[in-house]
Amino acid sequence: MRLRRLLPVLGFLTWAGCAAAQEASPLPDVAGPWELALDGSFRRCGLMLGAEPGSVGRALRFPAGCRRALPLINGIVGWRQEGEMIQLLDREGQPVLAFAGPEGDGPRSAETPGGERYSLAQAGTIPTNSRPAAPLVTQAALTTPSSLRGAGPENWAGAPSTAASVAGLYTLDRFVEKDVCRVVLRAETAQVTAQVTAQVQEGCRDPGLALFDPTAWHYEAGRLTLVARRGHSVELIPVGEGRWRRDPEIGTTFLLRRVEP
Structure with a gap:
């Protein structure tokens, strides 16, 4: 009889102990x-x-x-x-x-x-299934010279005339470090349309570009635009042979420099 009377009490204490343990369990540290x-x-x-x-x-x-x-x-x-x-x-x-x-x-x-x-x-938690569709450009965009309209005085006079000439392997240079991350800009032609994609290479030591994670790009009017996995973008202007810097030049230095594979 005594044990039968204690069972409800023991059950309540067990439930209370579990609830207290759940409340006391810390949330993951976000540091x-x-x-x-x-x-x-x-x-x-x-x-x-x-x-x-x-x-x-x-x-x-x-x-x-x-x-x-x-x-x-x-x-x-x-x-x-x-x-x-x-x-x-x-x-x-x-x-x-x-x-x-x-x-x-x-x-x-x-x-x-x-x-x-x-x-x-x-950093490092951007899901792969959130990749936006790579933009499509017409075949003419890869072969027809751009008007370079809107190019400011800071733009290099020898800016590429076609999007096809922009494609290649680039390295990211920061203010104090060079070649901290590499990204390849591809232009794959298929009859009428061309798909332009960007991909950060393995061994990237720059958390900013790795987090930005460019997946596409396009070139128009003397400006190179990198499109991130989540859809936002960064514009760059030519500042020399195979060299591009972020426009406007704010925050940490962001300079892409073309290199040989």
Whole structure:
């Protein structure tokens, strides 16, 4: 009889213990490399969410060029994690951007009071099934000289006249390092249309380009556009024989230089 009376009590204690264990189990730590991007633009910045305490919340680090690329960064000094939410904090510890948990495999999203929307994606977690279809260009686009309309005075006078002449193997040069990552731009012709694809090569040592992950490109009016896996793009202008730099030149140095395979 005594055991029968104790069974409901033991059952309740077991349930309470399991519930407490679930509540106490910590969420995955999100410290590490991330990319912050202004939606609808090429403006982005690599962030390092540190695990150690900072002046406000936990330590936050980023390249100096981010202050120009994303002026919002100037007011952010730390970060914290609340449940599945990641908050980027100002000097008073107030959230400047609050990123809720992602929906599916997509990046996190947050909006400023002024209506600007930002995305936050963890380095190396971009799903392969989110690859956009490579844009198609006509055969004429590969053979007909471009008008080079809109080319500014900073553009190199010897800009390629055709998209076909742009295809090839390129290396990415940064401000202090060269040949940190290689990307091949292909133009595969098939009768009337041509498919242009871009692919980062193995051994890439640049987390920014690896995260951007270009999958397509196109060339028009003296400008080379790299299209990322997630659909956003970066424009480059010619600055010499086989050399292209990001336009406008903000943030960290982004220079593509053509090399032999």
